[in-house]
Amino acid sequence: MPEHKKLRVAVIGCGMIHVEHMQGYAELKDKVEIVAAVDRKRECLEAVRDKWGLPENALFADWDTMLAEVRPDAVDLCLPNYEHFPAAMDAIAAGCHVYCEKPLGMNAAECEKMIAAAKAKNLKLAVGFQQEYCPSTEVLVNARNAGFFGELRSVHGSLLRRRGTPNWGTYYSRELGGGPVLDILVHLLDVITHVCGRPEPARLSASYFYGEGKNPCDVFCSAPDWNSRDYNVEDLAVAQITFRNGLVVQLETSYINHIREDCVYDFKLSGAKGGAWWRNGKAPELYADRFGAMMNITPAYLPSLGRPDMFRRKLDNWVTACLTGSALMLPGEIGLYIQRMLDAIALSAKSGKEVEL
Ligand SMILES: NC(=O)c1ccc[n+]([C@@H]2O[C@H](COP(=O)([O-])OP(=O)(O)OC[C@H]3O[C@@H](n4cnc5c(N)ncnc54)[C@H](O)[C@@H]3O)[C@@H](O)[C@H]2O)c1
Structure with missing residues (x-):
């Protein structure tokens, strides 16, 4: 594809997260043209038309018709998790590059098929994590590359919500790809393994705790009206992953949990020579011994740590890769690397046994 051409992108799924994608594309307007929006809900399509000025003939209720009529260069999948695989496979078959929101699929087998299909057609397939683009994450990656931490020993990561079952979409249902492990732990595992250099997992064990989400909410909270009738996902999950390099990562995640804060999203990393505390949306702290003292180090300045910047940067990376062939x-x-661990977490929780990877 010539470098001067804009990427013709169709957005499939116009619910909650597509707004942040559209805002990102608005800032990439020199590189991207949004040529279609797809959603089975008419009111979602009308909202896209009214906010972003898409013409009526760019709105579609299903992706098959859109792919045949519009023939976009690329699709951005903002669909519920259980529909990532069928939509991606259809789009790849139609010759489109694919940006797929996280998690890449429902399981590793789906991810493998998506990757193979994209590779066979020389198309770019990206997965929608974004913490890589947070400056505080970049600082920790730089610190690891400079040997600041020495040998990595342990990480303790939390992505806990006190009462945080989404009250929209399909997050209440295991069959539709919901639950805190697939929905939010996926982000935590992504950022931890990115900072740690994507080590090879060796074995893990996990436990899921169920039950509270089935009860209608009877306390004050910001989103009490989740679908408790059909809720069949874990309230809380804990896991421990041992990697081949000896690193041990402990993780906890919840939609419903009795904790002090409304939400905790952080991890503490310790190595033989140094440590760090990563906190979502905040500058990190680093710890090491220097000049005969135990020092706590914080950046004096970091650029914006906000989501809009991360979303713009992640979409820009994919758009540029599609246009120029650069690396994703x-x-x-x-997505597959993370999904293999998620599959093993679910298996261990179900079997009650440690799982080898
Ligand atoms: N990267 C992030 O931080 C982040 C944050 C939130 C959600 N997400 C991911 O984004 C994806 C979407 O999440 P959401 O919260 O926006 O969900 P949502 O339920 O709000 O939106 C999904 C939209 O897809 C539409 N849809 C569903 N099936 C369809 C079909 N077959 N054809 C046409 N339209 C269809 C629905 O009508 C809905 O409008 C999920 O994979 C989620 O994990 C990522």
């Missing part, structure tokens, strides 16, 4: 920061293979 987050190719499908990273």
